Amino acid sequence: xxxxxxxxSRDICQRGTSLxxxxxxxxxxxMMFWYRQQPGQSLTLIATANQGSEATYESGFVIDKFPIxxxxxxxxxxxxxxxxxEDSSIYLCSVEKRGVGTEAFFGQGTRLTVV
Amino acid sequence: KQEVTQIPAALSVxxxxxxxxxxxxxxxxxxxLQWFRQDPGKGLTSLLLIQSSQREQxxxxxxxxxxxxxxxxxxYIAASQPGDSATYLCxxxxxxxxxxLVFGKxxxxxxxx
Numbered sequence: 500x501x502x503x504x505x506x507x508s509r510d511i512c513q514r515g516t517s518l519x520x521x522x523x524x525x526x527x528x529x530m531m532f533w534y535r536q537q538p539g540q541s542l543t544l545i546a547t548a549n550q551g552s553e554a555t556y557e558s559g560f561v562i563d564k565f566p567i568x569x570x571x572x573x574x575x576x577x578x579x580x581x582x583x584x585e586d587s588s589i590y591l592c593s594v595e596k597r598g599v600g601t602e603a604f605f606g607q608g609t610r611l612t613v614v
Numbered sequence: 615k616q617e618v619t620q621i622p623a624a625l626s627v628x629x630x631x632x633x634x635x636x637x638x639x640x641x642x643x644x645x646x647l648q649w650f651r652q653d654p655g656k657g658l659t660s661l662l663l664i665q666s667s668q669r670e671q672x673x674x675x676x677x678x679x680x681x682x683x684x685x686x687x688x689x690y691i692a693a694s695q696p697g698d699s700a701t702y703l704c705x706x707x708x709x710x711x712x713x714x715l716v717f718g719k720x721x722x723x724x725x726x727x
Binding site: 503509539541549593601607610 | 618630645646648650655656657658659663665703705707714715717718720721
């Protein structure tokens with residue numbers, strides 16, 4: 500398994516500002532994943548963060564809005580830039596472990612409200 | 615494009631009842647399926663991982679079954695407790711093992727004391 504610590508757990512932010520979310524894993528992993536969960540919706544993958552290279556963004560998500568850092572194999576940050584109320588969501592960090600199969604593990608999430 | 619549907623969207627049961635949550639997916643070419651639990655405003659906790667070659671997995675009072683050919687999985691919860699109240703999400707991963715997860719919207723379960 501994997502233990503993932505995510506900070507902050509929640510925040511209320513003013514529109515136009517930026518928030519950086521941190522994700523720390525208890526073991527080294529090749530890839531880290533950032534998801535968004537809008538109210539009442541399922542999880543949507545924002546991007547995959549690889550150490551030593553640019554993050555890979557999914558359709559509809561861009562680096563200018565969601566810059567990601569991956570300085571080492573246990574840590575990543577996601578910044579939500581120039582926030583609007585539409586960015587109010589739960590943001591989740593995830594890693595995958597390969598054993599019998601590939602299993603995903605998640606942090607406790609960051610609940611963001613933009614006012 | 616893979617789509618995952620969970621029915622019902624919400625379920626309310628009295629304590630002690632056995633219950634079944636359903637998950638269906640449109641593309642049967644999956645690598646595995648994972649069930650998660652999510653408490654309000656929180657992250658996801660992995661409950662069960664079932665590989666495409668498996669028919670079921672069990673953990674305590676939870677049992678997940680998989681019928682890959684029909685594109686269905688069920689999560690059976692025995693002797694439900696108020697602490698089981700949460701949203702249950704299923705997610706599938708396409709064949710290849712490195713494909714991204716596709717999630718359903720979840721079933722919100724309330725177990726009443």
